[in-house]
């Protein structure tokens with residue numbers, strides 16, 4: 499068991515064209531992943547998640563930086579010497595063996611005492627609801643059950659430095675995904691292990707992880723708890739990618755402790771220096787409400803989307819479109835309405851990075 503340090507880890511795959519400038523699939527990143535915690539690597543296709551996972555597993559030797567398991571440099575160690583377990587998108591199991599034999603296999607391979615191995619298999623099977631099928635052959639089981647065996651094989655060794663999951667719920671029936679997602683969370687809570695989970699699905703990442711690593715275009719943009727990513731996205735991409743729908747962004751001008759968008763003025767809870775100038779104002783649809791009249795910024799109502807549990811309203815502020823929430827029971831019968839956003843939910847971005855001002859009252863916003 500270990501913590502994992504990414505010490506300036508980055509990677510550029512070798513190019514066929516020797517004249518081409520170095521192109522990073524993963525831009526250098528520095529971070530320490532703590533023993534016992536669950537991390538998710540989240541981002542769109544091609545953002546570098548698999549590259550980072552493969553660097554940790556040893557399938558890719560990074561072009562930059564060092565990888566440490568505790569204080570041991572493993573950057574160039576082959577996979578089999580790294581003491582990690584991996585779970586892939588598709589089940590990796592022995593069809594002709596029983597579920598019990600499949601789960602015992604990684605332990606037998608390491609010469610674990612028979613009694614200890616047996617108890618551990620029963621513990622893991624219990625966590626994954628595999629006890630009733632322990633003595634069935636894997637061959638006859640459903641795809642979901644087979645992937646659970648694969649998960650079990652990844653989790654069964656208690657001496658690994660980390661368990662790596664590469665989109666492990668891909669083959670799971672959508673109706674069962676929810677169940678398995680929360681089961682994996684419970685498994686992590688029951689076992690004191692460092693787990694790293696690659697996904698492009700924000701719900702999977704947010705359910706599973708203590709901390710989510712949001713990546714885009716080879717860059718780690720923010721590492722934070724689900725709440726931090728939702729409440730204070732450090733980068734505009736994080737605001738847009740996390741949440742459904744994502745954050746609204748409007749081009750704005752800062753004027754002390756207010757942001758001006760066209761003729762509308764949004765009071766902020768912080769004061770910004772004059773250097774900020776042209777910025778992006780970001781706020782979540784969840785924290786913006788539209789009402790027919792009263793206080794707030796005048797907007798044009800474009801359309802209402804009834805999602806059953808909540809209603810969203812798409813409005814225009816000058817030439818800009820944005821999404822807000824329509825409070826329960828509220829009707830909009832006129833083409834114009836009022837938009838309200840609490841100043842604590844307004845964020846300022848310069849070159850897509852969130853900046854903080856001097857909070858009115860003292861601290862940083």
Ligand SMILES: Nc1ncnc2c1ncn2[C@@H]1O[C@H](COP(=O)(O)OP(=O)(O)OP(=O)(O)O)[C@@H](O)[C@H]1O
Pocket residue numbers: 511512523541542543544545546547548549550698
């Ligand atoms: N073996 C390789 N040789 C050259 N380029 C590669 C190689 N593997 C990946 N890349 C490139 O590196 C970048 C990051 O790819 P990576 O597979 O790490 O992303 P990802 O986020 O895991 O995507 P996906 O979710 O589609 O698997 C992409 O531009 C990809 O084309």
